[in-house]
Amino acid sequence: MKAVVLVGGFGTRLRPLTLTSPKQMLPVIDRPMLEHVIGGLGRHGVDEVVLSLGYKEDVFREAYPNSECAGVALKYAVEPEPLDTAGAVRFAAEAAGIDETFIVINGDVFTDLDVTSVWNRHHEVGAEATIALTPVDDPSRYGVVPTDTDGRVLGFVEKPPVGEAPTNWINAGTYVLEPSVLRRIETGRKVSIERETFPAIVADGGLWAVQSDAYWVDAGTPETYLQIQLDLLDGVRGPAVDGISTDATVDPSALVERSVVMSGATVGANAVVRESVVSMNAVVGDGAVIEGSVVGPGAIVGAGSRLAAMTMVGEGAQIEDNAAYVGAKIPESE
Ligand code: GDD
């Protein structure tokens, strides 16, 4: 099975971390987000991944120079300019010479979804496209997908106003597509699979869906980027993971609770790190207190400083001693 993995977005909601790294290359516990995602696909029998790239494509190439990631063969398809989700799929599939049924996934989705069952259902009903659905509390941030009792999709509404979604089953960002879908996508301009292609296939009766309540999180926001890591620590997805790297230096007087401290990071004397991520090579100064926040790679938090409420410190940023930030982005970014 071949899969196109969409990783070309700007990751604006995760700035400032994504000013220096594409979203899917941000670290999650001990490796880039992308390796967790592709590892999951590999376990479901995907043996070739086409990375649909744009923003900061060099970061991917440098990380995987041998065209292999998590044991799966990689191909690179670099868009000359962002083509949006459908344009990107067509561009990548053609670049890789895909002319059979294939998988597409959003590269920022953390899930235990059974891709094989979506693949099987797709063939069983003879769909042109089949998408996985997951239930969420607030569907307004996602593609909302009502179906009939057999799973035939009745409509596809991308990001409806709060309170107006017809169902709380949303597009989980995992699709099985026939190559005929590619021919529906106009070339030379941006085309959104959610706003144009899927509604057109619905109109022809060819879009099907498979509901799943397996673990599923879109890691594209500060809150969810933190959540996927806390879930791994808490054992929500299997055996609990130890968040403190054996290559980190944590002073014996420091308190690290339900947090990730990545390799090369240092946590100073009497510092407190709670429900937070301290990325590789970052430094938390003596007596600093970090709560519900993310310190980016190589960033330095001065002694006695306090960061709270989803403060995000960008790669290499430096915070003075005894500062206090609540819900801040450092450096500031729109
Ligand atoms: N190559 C390429 N080119 N990739 C892109 C482009 C582009 O122009 N635009 C976005 N992407 C990639 C992003 O990097 C990401 O991996 C994926 O496409 C989805 O984009 P997001 O920006 O994360 O979209 P979203 O989270 O708001 O919504 C999408 O995902 C939801 C589920 O996680 C939609 O597909 C929703 O319908 C869906 O519910």
Ligand code: MG
């Ligand atoms: Mg997303």
